[in-house]
Each structure stands twice: as C-alpha cells, then as structure tokens.
Amino acid sequence: MGTAVDAANKETNGSLLDEKKVTVVFVLGGPGSGKGTQCANIVQHFGFTHLSAGDLLRAEIKSGSENGTMIQNMINEGKIVPSEVTIKLLQRAMRESGNNKFLIDGFPRNEENRAAFEAVTKIEPEFVLFFDCSEEEMERRLLSRNQGREDDNIETIRKRFKVFLESSLPVVEYYNVKGKVRKIDAAKPIEEVFEAVKAIFTSKDEKGKTKHSRVHWCGIL
Numbered sequence: 103m104g105t106a107v108d109a110a111n112k113e114t115n116g117s118l119l120d121e122k123k124v125t126v127v128f129v130l131g132g133p134g135s136g137k138g139t140q141c142a143n144i145v146q147h148f149g150f151t152h153l154s155a156g157d158l159l160r161a162e163i164k165s166g167s168e169n170g171t172m173i174q175n176m177i178n179e180g181k182i183v184p185s186e187v188t189i190k191l192l193q194r195a196m197r198e199s200g201n202n203k204f205l206i207d208g209f210p211r212n213e214e215n216r217a218a219f220e221a222v223t224k225i226e227p228e229f230v231l232f233f234d235c236s237e238e239e240m241e242r243r244l245l246s247r248n249q250g251r252e253d254d255n256i257e258t259i260r261k262r263f264k265v266f267l268e269s270s271l272p273v274v275e276y277y278n279v280k281g282k283v284r285k286i287d288a289a290k291p292i293e294e295v296f297e298a299v300k301a302i303f304t305s306k307d308e309k310g311k312t313k314h315s316r317v318h319w320c321g322i323l
C-alpha cells in the first residue's frame with residue numbers, strides 16, 4: 103500500500119509526468135529582481151511553461167477559494183504560504199499545461215517548500231537560475247512597478263526582503279552546495295540580463311550536464 107506522499111506524487115505526475123521526462127528549472131531571486139520579466143523571455147525562446155508561484159496564489163485568491171483569505175493575509179504580510187497549498191497549485195498547473203519543461207518562479211521560497219516539493223513530486227531541478235540584485239535596485243523597481251500589487255508598498259516590501267534573506271537565500275545555498283546554481287547579475291538592463299540567461303540555456307555544459315562548481319556570492323549580501 104502506498105503512502106500519502108506516493109498518492110500525492112501520483113496525482114502530481116498523472117499520465118503526463120509519468121510518461122515524459124520532466125525538466126524543471128527553479129527561478130529564484132529577491133522581490134523585484136526581474137524573475138517574471140526574464141521568464142517571459144525564456145518562454146519565447148526555449149519553449150518552457152512559466153509557473154509563478156506568486157501568480158498562482160493570487161489567482162487562487164481571485165477564484166474565491168476557501169484558502170483565499172489566508173493566502174491574502176500571508177501575501178500582505180510578505181509571509182510564505184504553507185507548502186501544501188502552493189504545491190497543489192503547481193501540480194495542477196503542471197498537469198494542465200501539456201508541457202514537460204517548466205520554469206518554476208518564486209519557488210521554493212523556504213526549506214519547507216523545498217523539502218515538500220521534493221518529497222511529493224520526486225522532481226530535482228535541472229538547475230536554479232538565481233537573479234542577484236541589490237536591495238536598493240529591487241526596491242526602486244517594486245515601487246515603480248505599477249501593476250496594482252497590494253504587496254508593492256514600502257512596509258510590505260521590507261518584510262519581503264527580510265523573508266528573502268532569512269528563508270529563501272538558504273535554499274539557494276542548499277542548491278549552490280550541489281553545484282546547481284547559475285547566478286546572473288540582474289542589476290543590468292533587461293536585454294543584457296537576458297543575454298546572460300540565454301548563454302546558460304544554450305550552454306553545452308548544461309546540455310551535457312558537466313558538473314558546475316559552486317558560485318561565490320553575492321550582490322545581495
């Protein structure tokens with residue numbers, strides 16, 4: 103008899119993910135570092151499906167879900183929503199996409215996210231794209247983003263930065279130790295950042311799976 107994790111894994115992978123090799127790239131970086139902007143470019147050039155955990159959570163609020171109020175409160179405080187909720191949304195989006203190549207943006211955001219995703223899906227990321235940018239630049243970008251996000255106010259932005267430093271950077275370091283982090287200087291103009299991103303997605307090393315060494319950090323610190 104299977105465990106609850108086996109059952110959840112079966113649900114995640116369903117027919118699509120059982121049959122095909124699934125490629126996952128985690129896209130991490132501080133709030134406003136440009137993850138969503140660059141993911142849109144990667145989708146155009148490399149045929150990935152972009153799944154932003156934050157976008158999925160915001161859509162869940164809009165859908166009138168029973169978790170909506172809890173998610174809204176967490177986002178307004180810059181806190182991390184329990185993994186179970188976010189992973190279910192990611193699982194569903196992966197299944198429904200019909201694709202087998204995913205950019206998972208803004209996830210895993212803490213150790214709980216990371217361990218739960220691995221336990222449930224058994225998926226290891228090919229690599230982690232890490233957008234490195236100073237807090238000053240990220241703050242400037244968020245305050246002029248103008249997309250109507252309730253968490254783009256200075257009070258919540260400061261809370262999001264704190265959570266990023268305390269909970270998300272340790273996850274990046276976890277993958278760094280495994281040689282999986284590809285760090286990008288995200289403070290440059292959008293086009294230049296994308297040139298660096300393209301170089302990673304087209305590199306022979308990536309295709310041939312040459313082992314990468316650890317990167318040395320880090321503009322944010």
Ligand SMILES: Nc1ncnc2c1ncn2[C@@H]1O[C@H](COP(=O)(O)OP(=O)(O)OP(=O)(O)O)[C@@H](O)[C@H]1O
Pocket residue numbers: 131132133134135136137138139140156208243244246247248288289290291292293295
């Ligand atoms: N390299 C860049 N230079 C200047 N502005 C940028 C750059 N990349 C993104 N931006 C702008 O900064 C803002 C934040 O970018 P984006 O939404 O892609 O960040 P994000 O990392 O997804 O943020 P969040 O974590 O809050 O979702 C947007 O207004 C975007 O147009």
Ligand SMILES: Nc1ccn([C@@H]2O[C@H](COP(=O)(O)O)[C@@H](O)[C@H]2O)c(=O)n1
Pocket residue numbers: 133154155156157159176177178179180181182183184188207208209210211215253262
């Ligand atoms: N794994 C995640 C990702 C996001 N959140 C919550 O959503 C907020 C916005 O995320 P963005 O990536 O769109 O900036 C974030 O501050 C968290 O409150 C989450 O809980 N778990």
Ligand SMILES: [Mg+2]
Pocket residue numbers: 137138154156208
């Ligand atoms: Mg984003």
